Amino acid sequence: MRDFRSGMLKSRALNGWGLFWLITAPISLAMLMAMAVSDLTSGEGVSAMIQLSVRCAVPWLYLAFAASSIQTLFPRSFSRWLLRNRKFLGLCFAAAMAWQGLFILWLVLGHTDYYVKEVYVLRDLIEGLGGYLFLLAMTATSFPKGRKLLKPKAWRRLHLGGIYFLWAYAFSVYWWALNYYGNPVPLDHALYWTGLGAWALRMAAWSRKRRQAAWKASPGIGAQPLAKTVGAVLIAAGLVAAGAGSAWQGMAETVLYGHSITQIPELYLPYWPFEPFLPLAAIALGAFLFVPRGGVVQARAAGA
Numbered sequence: 001m002r003d004f005r006s007g008m009l010k011s012r013a014l015n016g017w018g019l020f021w022l023i024t025a026p027i028s029l030a031m032l033m034a035m036a037v038s039d040l041t042s043g044e045g046v047s048a049m050i051q052l053s054v055r056c057a058v059p060w061l062y063l064a065f066a067a068s069s070i071q072t073l074f075p076r077s078f079s080r081w082l083l084r085n086r087k088f089l090g091l092c093f094a095a096a097m098a099w100q101g102l103f104i105l106w107l108v109l110g111h112t113d114y115y116v117k118e119v120y121v122l123r124d125l126i127e128g129l130g131g132y133l134f135l136l137a138m139t140a141t142s143f144p145k146g147r148k149l150l151k152p153k154a155w156r157r158l159h160l161g162g163i164y165f166l167w168a169y170a171f172s173v174y175w176w177a178l179n180y181y182g183n184p185v186p187l188d189h190a191l192y193w194t195g196l197g198a199w200a201l202r203m204a205a206w207s208r209k210r211r212q213a214a215w216k217a218s219p220g221i222g223a224q225p226l227a228k229t230v231g232a233v234l235i236a237a238g239l240v241a242a243g244a245g246s247a248w249q250g251m252a253e254t255v256l257y258g259h260s261i262t263q264i265p266e267l268y269l270p271y272w273p274f275e276p277f278l279p280l281a282a283i284a285l286g287a288f289l290f291v292p293r294g295g296v297v298q299a300r301a302a303g304a
């Protein structure tokens with residue numbers, strides 16, 4: 001069974017451009033069929049196409065975002081397949097976002113009144129354009145000619161910064177859908193929790209690598225008991241806060257909005273004031289404290 005599975009994961013249809021068309025062709029067909037049955041003469045109709053196209057895009061973004069971490073945590077034939085095809089999963093996201101881009105232009109140019117009245121918020125536009133600029137640069141530099149334009153370090157920074165920016169966009173949209181707009185559909189829950197899960201996998205892989213580095217430097221070393229306890233409490237508090245955003249969102253709003261010092265970020269800074277990410281910051285700080293780090297004198301796990 002295992003040989004069959006790993007053999008299948010090596011097939012042309014499930015790798016590279018084969019995988020790209022296997023995913024993108026049905027998505028494009030679904031877009032065309034949805035267009036055929038939608039009222040594209042109205043802003044609502046085109047907006048619904050934006051929603052459909054981006055819902056077909058986000059899963060590939062999350063997979064590309066978590067691919068290397070899944071391989072670190074679960075080194076198997078499936079995770080190797082995922083990492084081997086990360087570029088093509090990213091291109092599947094880009095292809096579905098090209099559909100969203102088409103419908104956005106259709107909305108802005110064809111239903112300008114609707115766009116201005118129902119959609120336009122300057123900071124959202126800055127976030128959205130930022131996302132598309134990253135996506136265009138990442139797509140162009142995913143091919144040899146484009147890649148040659150950047151030094152390896154700059155390439156890595158673009159792709160790491162870009163995938164975090166795009167993940168943050170999708171994750172925060174679903175956080176607000178669950179914790180502010182108040183009538184989430186089951187898919188909003190699914191895309192919020194899988195977005196959180198993708199980030200948590202990166203956090204877990206980072207923690208594992210750090211623990212392994214610490215143990216390489218000092219076998220069996222553990223974090224200071226106090227740091228470990230504070231770390232565990234922060235991780236638990238962050239997880240609870242990530243699941244109960246509507247309980248604290250209102251309070252956060254009174255603290256983080258409406259001050260003279262926050263006027264500029266409220267108008268222009270993407271994701272300000274970062275409410276969806278506050279629980280993740282607590283989890284990250286918790287992991288930083290909980291996991292031993294090499295090169296620093298710490299309590300030996302053996303109680304030496």
Ligand code: HEM
Binds near residue numbers: 132174
């Ligand atoms: C200037 C650029 C952008 C504009 C004007 C724009 C516009 C919109 C509009 C109008 C909707 C609402 C559709 C509806 O519910 O009827 C939407 C939803 C959404 N957009 Fe964008 N968008 C832009 C860029 C992006 C980017 C870069 C991402 C990155 C991932 C993204 C992710 C999303 C997500 C996740 C949703 C929610 C879809 C759902 O309800 O499940 N958008 N966008």
